[in-house]
Amino acid sequence: MYVTENGEKIFVIDSHVHVWDARPQNRRNHYGQTFIDTFYGAHVALTPANQRWDADRFNYYGAAGAAKDLFEDGYCDMAVMLPVYLRDFYINGFNTTELCATLKDLHPEKVVLNGRCDPREGQMGLDKLEEDFETYKFQGVKLYTAEWNGVSRGYSMKDDFVAPYMEKCRSLGIKNVHIHKGPTTHPLDYDAFDVRDVCVVATNFPDLNFVIDHCGMPRIDDFCFVAGQEPNVYGGLALIPSYLHARPKFFARMLSDLLFWVGPDRLLFGSDYAITSPKWIVEKFMEFEFDDETAHEAGTQLTLDVKRKIMGLNAAKLYGIEVPDEFQLSKA
Amino acid sequence: MPVSPRQQEVLAAISAVRDPEIDETVAALDFIMAVDVEDDAVTVTVRLPTFWCPANFVFLMAQDMRAAVMALGWPASFRMQLVEHFAADEINRGVNGGLPFEEVFPQARSGLDELRRSFDEKAFLMRQGTLVRLLRRAGLEDAYLLGVGIAEVGGLCRQTGGELAEAWQAYLAKRQKIGLGDGESDLVVSDIRGRPVDDLPAHLREIRGVSTNAHANGEMCRMLVAARREGGGCSLVQSGRQAP
DSSP states (O other): OEEOTTOOEEOOEEEEEOOOOOOGGGBOSHHHHHHHHHHHHHHHHHSOGGGOOOHHHHHOOHHHHHHIIIIISSOOSEEEEOOBOOTTTBTTOSBOHHHHHHHHHHOTTTEEEOEEOOGGGHHHHHHHHHHHHHHHOOSEEEEOTTOOBTTBOOOOTTSGGGHHHHHHHHHHTOOEEEEEOOSOOOGGGTTTTOGGGHHHHHHHOTTSEEEEEGGGTTOHHHHHHHHHHOTTEEEEOTTSTTHHHHOHHHHHHHHHHHHHHTOTTSEEOOOOBTSSOHHHHHHHHHHOOOOHHHHHHHTSOOOHHHHHIIIIIHHHHHTTOOOOGGGSOOOO | OOOOHHHHHHHHHHHTOEETTTTEETTTTTOEEEEEEETTEEEEEEEOSSTTSOHHHHHHHHHHHHHHHHTTSOOSEEEEEEESOTTHHHHHHHHHTTOOHHHHOTTOSSOHHHHHHHHHHHHHHHHHHHHHHHHHHTTOOHHHHHHOBHHHHHHHHHHHOHHHHHHHHHHHHHHHHTTOOOOTTSBSSOOTTSOOOSOHHHHHHHHHHHHHHHHHHHHHHHHHHHHHHTTOSOOSOOOOOOOO
């Protein structure tokens, strides 16, 4: 919960959280090091100097560390976990469902645990998804289309082997599909991070919600186009509010484009923890206002109600979380 | 470290090469680590903000650097030395051997020509956006701008000078690059195929989207470069930045 100067209470759901293990003993190869190096570069680049971590803590902070950063210091009422395996780089996986579950064990009522699947794994992957679902009963899954898997360097949501996984989600009652579409990390994966492939699944599975993590960044314009025509596509903001400290103007510019094209009801706050931590992001976001020109471009000022939606109410709807009256939109 | 005239020549030539996605120079983005010249053999050392920067973009820049250096006339050989990158070996081998991207990365789904074209088109739109904003600020009406030809606007910009003249030159260069016509009455404000636009505010909003992406990416690049100097990012090579 964040409380404004005027005593208004904001319900905060961090919709993009990881618990990872990038310690040297878990790195399978050179890529394991360079992957976390790049994350750490982003951490240093984006985080205010007095709140940066050292590289050791960044490698592994554990569930207790995450609980403190999110729920004690970071204003979060709840956190949505998004597993990313990267087994080609990390022996036991980078940010597995099991690792994410350790945070849920500490705070079962605050943590929304999602699963993951990789449609390239065929029947074996479908069985595993079902097995994980039996164990964790999650409402959402994460797909990382640029993940390496053996000789494959990524896949598209348009690939034929994806639909059976969407069917499986539908039959199990998994309604939220998170798709990572962020900054490009591999050439051959320019396609794999291309956000336009989401149109096909969003149209074919109108009863599922598709949360595009990082809003396709840096191809926000493509994302806006997709979200503009598909009502079941949502923007996972993670990484965009992380610009608030180092590049506030560009944060404003990205958010105003998103508000204009997608609107305030389908954007979800995320800190991208632990690349960046919610404490300073929530504080800066709640204090942030558009200048007149930006508000004009966005079609709206960043009103308290717009902030309430982005910070928590939108995610609460997706995950069926009951939010007490005191956090609801201002009565007109 | 002393800098020879030939090193300076090489540095000036490659500094003008642009990151194709962001449409900014590699000098502004601080990608060049060192330039070495031994007689007529040139070696350029390049480091990018992360180990994972997309290899197709890097390949484009490396090809452009090679072309810029060889165009100087005197160099007999060019060696790209990309460091701290996941595809450094392939890119160095490909660019130094003059191989096409598709041969170096047979798994790639598409070649570089299409990518280059799409970046040029985006750059054309962004430069058009900059030009139109300046023209609007100079008092020109939307209705006039939608119908005016390049000869008239070119003359006006050159006459006014300053940032308007610069914006015009930048616009014209990309316009030629993507193969749009140079007839006197060919429209200044158009889509990437040269077709007219009905609604200038909507057109500018689309361009704004393209430009938001490029800027967000460019800022991320610059922040990562800065972070690396502060000890974040790639930890593989501890050696500091060499002055060219």
